[in-house]
Amino acid sequence: MKQPPQVSISRLALYLRFLEDYLLEHGPNSTIKSTQLARFLNINPHQIRKDLSYFGKFGERGIGYRVEELKNKISQILGLDRNWRLCLCGMGNLGSALFAYRGFKQMRLSILAVFDSDHKKIGKVMKGVRIYSVESIPEVVRKLKIDIAVITAPSAAAQSIADKLARSGIKAILNFAPVKLNVPQRLKLRNVDLSTEFNYLTYFLSAQVQQ
Amino acid sequence: MKQPPQVSISRLALYLRFLEDYLLEHGPNSTIKSTQLARFLNINPHQIRKDLSYFGKFGERGIGYRVEELKNKISQILGLDRNWRLCLCGMGNLGSALFAYRGFKQMRLSILAVFDSDHKKIGKVMKGVRIYSVESIPEVVRKLKIDIAVITAPSAAAQSIADKLARSGIKAILNFAPVKLNVPQRLKLRNVDLSTEFNYLTYFLSAQVQQ
């Protein structure tokens, strides 16, 4: 079995979320065909079957997929059958938005610590989560056994935070600061760049490119 | 000249942001080679040259690229040499975070209207921008000549907002709600799905996949 393309992983997350809704609406014994799922998600049914085939056989010929079973399998593939411990680095607007995001619970992601450099914020406790100084990242991350760090700090501070995270032995970083971070190879880094998304749209609008 | 891959557009945005910083640091007559730029951005120099080649010839053999000139060209390609009129649909945490985002100005994106369904918010004016009811989307978007809408509303409301936007004749939508929206073909739709990004990391952490 070949290594799945990176985008397949992203699509699995999409399938999962749809299946969760579908299950609530159609009950625990519902089934769904790749063609139906494809129509709902506006993608190619071959792609869905191919994506799933990288991880095993989850359907039944002539019937389709049992929704509950498929949901659980994808959940397992994506590592969502266990809890993950998060920290948020930077409690500005974006940090606050993520802190308030309700979807984390469903994915079994828990924010256990917040870091900021603003002395007015440090020491505060929000919904049971304490705001620490960025200097204490190595110590606190280690002590609280944080798995994933989310960088929502300004660009200027991002690399220094990433360095502290690297020293703390964290496993993965999701970086929202629009800079390329240098981190050790062992660390899984993923970037989300919002301005890039806007530029993509302005490109299409001004170029009037087809499709 | 072939149509550029979609990812090339995203990378141009990355190059642009780097060049802006580089220009400030190294002055208006600085030049840069594809290999240097590649090292800074941690990507392949061939890819940079290929990405640029889809749009023209911007460098000089034996020298490299004049930073200011390249920056301006990319800016033009991405449609950032004019102003774009934005609206924000949904003034929750994420909406507020984007509203406060300073990077828009640099990209010549202006938020001219905010929409929300909360009657306590409607009518308020923040930094000169009024919060309107979602019902008034078609009217206001048309009147203010909005180009791009950003959906930061909850999933449940997203499709209905998209329908109103479609009726208003908007050109592009950036959707942060984790649902697949149905919109007319002529409308350019781009999705940003934050939970997908987290699932991607948990997949790698639990699967212990290489690289």
Place this chain on the structure above:
DNA sequence: TGATGTGAATTTTTTCACAGCA
């Protein structure tokens, strides 16, 4: 000489077509 720009080769991803099984 020393860089870019680009056709060609390679790799990755998507799409197709159909074998295979309930």
Place this chain on the structure above:
DNA sequence: TGCTGTGAAAAAATTCACATCA
């Protein structure tokens, strides 16, 4: 019969190698 699962074909994106030109 009617779907899934998958090898093969096609398309897209990346990487390479080198011709080209200041």
